[in-house]
Amino acid sequence: MPKDNLNQDNIEISRRKMMGLVVGVINLGLIGAIVGPMVGFAAAPLGNKRKSRWVELMDESRIKPGEVKEVNYSLLVVDGYHEVEQKFTVFLRRSEEDVICIDPACTHLGCRVDYHADQHKFICPCHGGVFDDEGTNKSGPPPKPLERHPVKVEAGKIWISREV
Amino acid sequence: MSQKTYKPKDAPTLSPEVKVDEPREAVSSEERLQIERPSLRDWMDLRLGWYGFVRKNLDEPMPAGVGWWQTLGNLLMTLLVFQFITGFALAMYYSPSPDSAHASVKHLTYEVGLGSFIRGLHSWGSTVIVIAVVLHMLRVFFWGSYKKPRELTWVVGVIIFQVILGFSFTGYLLPWDQKAYWATVVGTRIAATIPVVGHALLVFIRGGEEVGALTLTRFYSFHVMLLPASLILFTFLHLYLVRRHHIAGPVTPAKGAPVPFYPNQLFKDAIVLLFGVGLLIYLAVALPPGLEAIADPTGTDFSPRPEWYFLGLYELLKVMPSGWEVVATVIIPTGITIGMFALPWLDRSKSRHPAKRQWIIMSGFAAILLIGLMTLKGILETPPEHKKSEATLAESNDIPKAEATQLESLGE
Ligand code: HEM
Ligand code: FES
Numbered sequence: 001m002p003k004d005n006l007n008q009d010n011i012e013i014s015r016r017k018m019m020g021l022v023v024g025v026i027n028l029g030l031i032g033a034i035v036g037p038m039v040g041f042a043a044a045p046l047g048n049k050r051k052s053r054w055v056e057l058m059d060e061s062r063i064k065p066g067e068v069k070e071v072n073y074s075l076l077v078v079d080g081y082h083e084v085e086q087k088f089t090v091f092l093r094r095s096e097e098d099v100i101c102i103d104p105a106c107t108h109l110g111c112r113v114d115y116h117a118d119q120h121k122f123i124c125p126c127h128g129g130v131f132d133d134e135g136t137n138k139s140g141p142p143p144k145p146l147e148r149h150p151v152k153v154e155a156g157k158i159w160i161s162r163e164v
Numbered sequence: 165m166s167q168k169t170y171k172p173k174d175a176p177t178l179s180p181e182v183k184v185d186e187p188r189e190a191v192s193s194e195e196r197l198q199i200e201r202p203s204l205r206d207w208m209d210l211r212l213g214w215y216g217f218v219r220k221n222l223d224e225p226m227p228a229g230v231g232w233w234q235t236l237g238n239l240l241m242t243l244l245v246f247q248f249i250t251g252f253a254l255a256m257y258y259s260p261s262p263d264s265a266h267a268s269v270k271h272l273t274y275e276v277g278l279g280s281f282i283r284g285l286h287s288w289g290s291t292v293i294v295i296a297v298v299l300h301m302l303r304v305f306f307w308g309s310y311k312k313p314r315e316l317t318w319v320v321g322v323i324i325f326q327v328i329l330g331f332s333f334t335g336y337l338l339p340w341d342q343k344a345y346w347a348t349v350v351g352t353r354i355a356a357t358i359p360v361v362g363h364a365l366l367v368f369i370r371g372g373e374e375v376g377a378l379t380l381t382r383f384y385s386f387h388v389m390l391l392p393a394s395l396i397l398f399t400f401l402h403l404y405l406v407r408r409h410h411i412a413g414p415v416t417p418a419k420g421a422p423v424p425f426y427p428n429q430l431f432k433d434a435i436v437l438l439f440g441v442g443l444l445i446y447l448a449v450a451l452p453p454g455l456e457a458i459a460d461p462t463g464t465d466f467s468p469r470p471e472w473y474f475l476g477l478y479e480l481l482k483v484m485p486s487g488w489e490v491v492a493t494v495i496i497p498t499g500i501t502i503g504m505f506a507l508p509w510l511d512r513s514k515s516r517h518p519a520k521r522q523w524i525i526m527s528g529f530a531a532i533l534l535i536g537l538m539t540l541k542g543i544l545e546t547p548p549e550h551k552k553s554e555a556t557l558a559e560s561n562d563i564p565k566a567e568a569t570q571l572e573s574l575g576e
Contacts, residue, residue: 042368043368045367045368045370045371045372045378046364046367046368048372048373050373072462079262079372079374079376079377079378080371080372080376080377080378080381081377081378082263082377084262084263084377086461087460087461087462088461088462089461089462108481108489109349109350109353109354109357109481109489110349110350110353111346111349111350111467111468112346112461112462125467125468126350126467126468126481127478127481127482128482137486139486140482140486141481141482141484141485141486141489142486143486143487143489
């Protein structure tokens, strides 16, 4: 009889263990069921890819060799749930041979650099990054040159391409 | 007199001297349930158990020597309640979209009655909370109150501290003015300096490649849903732990028996609340919150600056040489945070006395000095007022004028 009793107890214990295990598994499932989709939903923008677009900026004749010019333009871009006319700024620099297009976002942490014509330098107001007039980083924290956008000159017009 | 206030009529009188550490049920609940026709107050108490709860907390023993320094926690709690209420009120007028955020803040500040005051309370509140939290942490640090058995009280406190910084980072963007926009452009870019996963993390935080509509809704959702919910949770956990382990006495025990929280400590708490909340109201009235020009990704004459308590980090970024920015953006802040979490286990000494834990106190001083000096440097270098940015939509041909002042400050 005592032996039997012991068996009963063992069965009881394993039954309890089993049920506890099932509860645990169900709970894990519940957490997964809400956390999984939640993370996927929040991270959805990671899947968006940007496309390059060519934009006509201005007449080639309006910039002289050796000059650096700030150009503002706007583009219709999709910003989340709406399409907006977004403003952009770039710097065009013309040398004897070609035209380059420099993006004003500082390569350190993204502040907008200013061009100082008298010194031929781009200077970042945030942490004092300095770039030469070709966008090469000269001093301060920026780790690499300012980014460039592809440029083409067609029928006397300057076009640049940018990803939006 | 205090005891009368919270005692149902039929409860027998307690002996006047308060015995600590002993839960006191004046009458067993069994007995009290037998009361034939309880008054409304007794009835509420019997159903809710409110009497015991309030009594227990008012009688909480305060070791001799506990005093003004222990009022900061209560001040923080009150300020948090203020933040919740003013935040709730602001959300009635605020609209989280780049089209309307700036206009809605402008409207509620300048056109809605008391708008400037409510917004002032909320924005100055964040500043006063940060100051109070830092003082509270410093007092716990120097008293060594994070030691056994209060390790988790401290750990939960560090989590609360992070949550508060999260609040101010996400809240800063909401007005969608120049300051908000650029601080967020730079602040989020910090994530991108992390090797390998940096870019993905940046896109995740911003809800896209650029700071835009989805950044604003994301930050708003954190600011009004996730962060408040976690703050409430962790604050209750914190208070539960504070009560469970009781307040630690001075590092060298003071003479005298513990006294109940009410009325001595509560009185001190109330005085501090009077001054703390008084200061907050004064700031909200005397220095009403402003609003800069609407966020403009092309605006030139604007130099982005974060909220003042992130200025230390901002200055650190300036002095880091090129290629080392990850040290300032990730390694140092993460190091300090890990150090804070681990403090109760880093500090192995049994004694809470500052003289018995010299290197901990020294590293504390070093960290405080570093952060303090950097922040001070940042504050001193803040230009007084930002010029309004004139945004031109079409192409502009004017070459930006050299800004002599800025160049000077660069030492060029
Ligand atoms: C808004 C946030 C906070 C609230 C509402 C809060 C509230 C309180 C209250 C009411 C007390 C008891 C009275 C006092 O000592 O002032 C306390 C004690 C304590 N707090 Fe906080 N606190 C907060 C943040 C923090 C932070 C950020 C830390 C540390 C990182 C921290 C660590 C502690 C510790 C270790 C104690 C126990 C002190 C002792 O026993 O002597 N708290 N807190
Ligand atoms: S963002 Fe330009 S130097 Fe830091």
